[in-house]
Amino acid sequence: MGQPRVETQRPVSDEVRKTTCYMCACRCGINVHLNSGKVTYIEGNRDHPVNKGVLCAKGASGIMQVTAPSRLRAPLRRVGPRGSGAFEEISWDEALSLAVDWLKPLREEAPEKLAFFTGRDQSQSFTGWWAQQFGTPNYAAHGGFCSVNMAAAGIYTIGGAFWEFGQPDWAHTKLFVMFGVAEDHDSNPIKIGLGKLKARGARVIGINPIRTGYNAVADDWLGITPGTDGLLILSLIHCLLAAGKIDLDYLARWTNAPLLVNEAEGPEKGLILKNAESQPFVIDKRTGMPAPWDGAGVQPDLGAVWQGHRTVFQHMAERYLDEQYAPEAVEARVGIPAARIRALAAELARVAFDEAFELPVEWTDFRGDRHKTMLGRPVSFHAMRGISAHSNGFQTARALHLLQIVLGTVEVPGGYRLKPPYPKPVEAHPTPHFVAAAGKPLSGPHLGYVRGPENLALKEDGTPWRIDKAFTWENPFSAHGLMHMVIPNAHAGDPYKVDTLFLYMANMSWNSSMNSARVMEMLTDKGEDGEYVIPRIIYSDAYASEMVAYADLILPDTTYLERHDCISLLDRPISEPDAAGDAIRWPVVEADRDVRGFQSVLLDLGVRLGLPGMTNPDGTAKFRDYADYIVNHQRRPGVGPLIGFRGDGTAEGRGDPNPDQLQRYIENGGFYQAHVPEGAEYYKPWNAAYQDWAVATSFYESPQPYLFSIWSEPMRKFQLAAEGQGFIQPPDHLRAQLKLAMDPLPLWYPPFGEDAAAGYPVHALTQRPMAMYHSWGSQNAWLRQIHGKNYLYLPTKIWEAEGFAEGDYARVTSPTGEIVVPVAHMAALNADTVWTWNAIGKRKGAWALDEGAPEATEGFLLNHLISELLPEKGDGHRWSNSDPVTGQAAWFDLRVKIARVGPRDHSEPSFPVLPRVVPKGRARG
């Protein structure tokens, strides 16, 4: 019998449309294949800078997202009690009129009564601009409960962060060390990079309590105790200093190590010493005399003492040489033997210094000094939420940047490289803007970088301007706002009450809040007057998430294949170290429901409200829709949301709006790249060629060379205030916290709440699964077959001590909550840590899933164990469970105790079934 003939020449599709994925924050390029106008297959775009053709499990399941039964179908108005799910479908005109009825009086009388917060928004430069035109100070996205520690510590120290704002020099690095990295940010690029390292046998070290994913393939694993990474890092710095294995030349040239710290008692103590022109200076080794910090040929002396003032270098070395940072002094606390800490320090030093290399690339620095080569040190680091989601996360992230700095591995070949528009120092960022005035726009962007107490968002009476209390003494550097405090503060009327809560893609009644059950109550609580404490809630989402039931007005968004978007250099671009990059989404299929892209809806609403910037003098719309805005909006003359194909189509970075711009992006695969010129690829903060290119490409208006901040002057200014210096003074109850947390040199302190956690010996963490991200993919028919149920993973020590067996449940108790959840054994885990996959648990009735879906019966959230406030201290204050520098939600400080309860068939707490706003899903779409 002959073999059957197999058809091997079938064309995949009759059309390929290239756009940008939205299944997480990676923003990979995708080829969407269509047959007769219907999406039939999605694969990675090989030309795209982010993913270079590959695609993760989520991206390759995007087709199930576009056909999901949980898609909202039309605008909805609440007609029964909040949370009852009683809605009626209304027209867009009715929906927008209703929103205008609510919002217009607020703008005219008290714009701060609108709190507009966006969750997994990828258009923050637009939504923020809209809120600015409205005039409310109450705008932020979700960074406050995500990873603002990572962003802010990076900006304040090296002018750029980990996250997706930089990456190791994958081509040259020989040793790659990850701290607290699960598989979310920056997902596909890190996987691609790890693959490159593995292919050439480079070393990978994972420092994480949990050995999964990237840590599973790491050559060495250090299963650290959660919350102690900062202590480990400072111990490594101790070892390197003691051995003299530090890059003195790098420290002297590119950091503020040679600047002098003012030692004189008084209001300037601890600030960087300035000359008569208010400029910092160094002592030139050639003359022993003061010289400009940026002077040509100057050789800064790290060991200088001038008129009793010592260098930053000496302060730094003195602190970390102290025996409290010796490996033997920290080993018990970090859970790693001293010998391993010393061995890691030795390996870092060996690779950084013994395997240093030079690239034959000539370059000129900002001082005008010419360099024949570029020195490389092939050690690189990456870190994410494992170090940042703690109340000591800001200082820990700063400590890690200091470790990179003393090894001389930032912005050098083989080290960590920032992606344009970074590097960018604090000074090149705006300060926060927050002064609300009736009927007026805000004077500038909401979110910014505070330089000192004078930038805090405080009214004359000392109360916060913002509902989330961002930029206050409680968390001065809250550069992303505090989304997790919005509902609790609005409910408590602290600092004031709001009228309308307007949310976009933020699942606040479920996995995006701490203490979800209490938040549900806050959303439905009524005051003595019988009105809701939070009077109005407008919500926009594409799917029937848990939050929908708690809104009064639903503005249904499109899926990612049905919309325009821009991934902008003004926001969170898709750059590579060697190229600035941005991208678009465009409707590769038309929506088959009565839904609209949220950004176009905001513009429409803005015109109806008469907001400046989007309304012509005659009251007509300045922009037809979001696509029109993307092309024609100018943030500064010649600078708009997209850098590519400007002007006549050839201009890059700066240029007039080009009506063909979106079409040119589409023809180019949906993205644009502006390449860093040769000789400008490394040493970017100090490289004259890079600085000139950055100005030409519109990142800033003049070159911005700067020194890395080992000693943070903005932080010291807050410490000074806490010590009683200056006119702007913190409340007394926050002085001790500010003195500790705003230390100008990185330090470690135990995570807050440890005292209250005395009877709770176990650390509890969550990780994002690689095949699921937040709740975006949770109703995805394919992905839920991979992660449809989560377990609490228990280490061998707890598993055996409590006599657990397969099929068991455990009672997990924290100082503020209790859950009963299914457990499983996992050996490759820190002995005092338990963990689970994040956001698998669903509320019954949400996401068009069956009430009996495993996500809703056995699946669970740890959120119920975490409060947005620390336990009361009896001092009358509400102490936020957040990092005291940035306000980042301290999810990973969670401590619990575990008890076996035997087999069960459902998790607790169990909530009533959410009324359905879309029919239950049956067959695959």
Place this chain on the structure above:
Amino acid sequence: MTALPRSTEKKLGLVVDLDTCVGCHACVTACKGWNDQGYGAPLSDQNPYGADPSGTFLNRVHSYSVQPEEGFAQTINFPRSCLHCEDAPCVTVCPTGASYKRAEDGIVLVNEDACIGCGLCSWACPYGAREMDADAGVMKKCTLCVDRIYNETLPEEDREPACVRTCPTGARHFGDFADPDSKVSRLSAARGGYALMPEMGTKPVNRYLPPRKKDRPQEASLLAPLLDIKASGFAGWLDRVLGKMG
């Protein structure tokens, strides 16, 4: 009973690098997406939004905890799909000839027109690599993307299995094991590639690269302190360290 070819011209198959696979499941859904619209019947799902969702996948990833005798416990991510065995028991057991191994390239395929859905092949496969599609009632399995690898309507660089094309870490490689100079043959030879359960006598074509040795004891290169800091004090340390600058 269905006969196997005496030999095949090529031995097409995969190398899966267990030292590099992070267990992300990208290959799982890329395979599902391609084969849902590719060779044969779609890969159906049952109760996709229900209490007990299930569906047909040609490639799945399992994660295992491994506790070595010495050292720390490890997590191994293990992708599992058809190994395109030279002595494929799933072929010889097939009563209708639907299951067959191609003479030209060694790919094991199911001719769905001839498949009666009896499931014998699935029982015969020691690797659990076949799944019966509940909607179509036919046996589904990895085709090595036979409708991609020869498909001249695709750019040449895309003529590889969907799982290989999508793998973010590059842990999957496709090629001809009959050619000792092919990328897969060389990679397998260099990294100790092994066949799964050779004792079964199925002679799998696919190879797995074992994880490199982990948590190896560090070389005894502890950092020597510059000098006795306690004795010399901070000033002594500073002089010494800055003296190095030259």
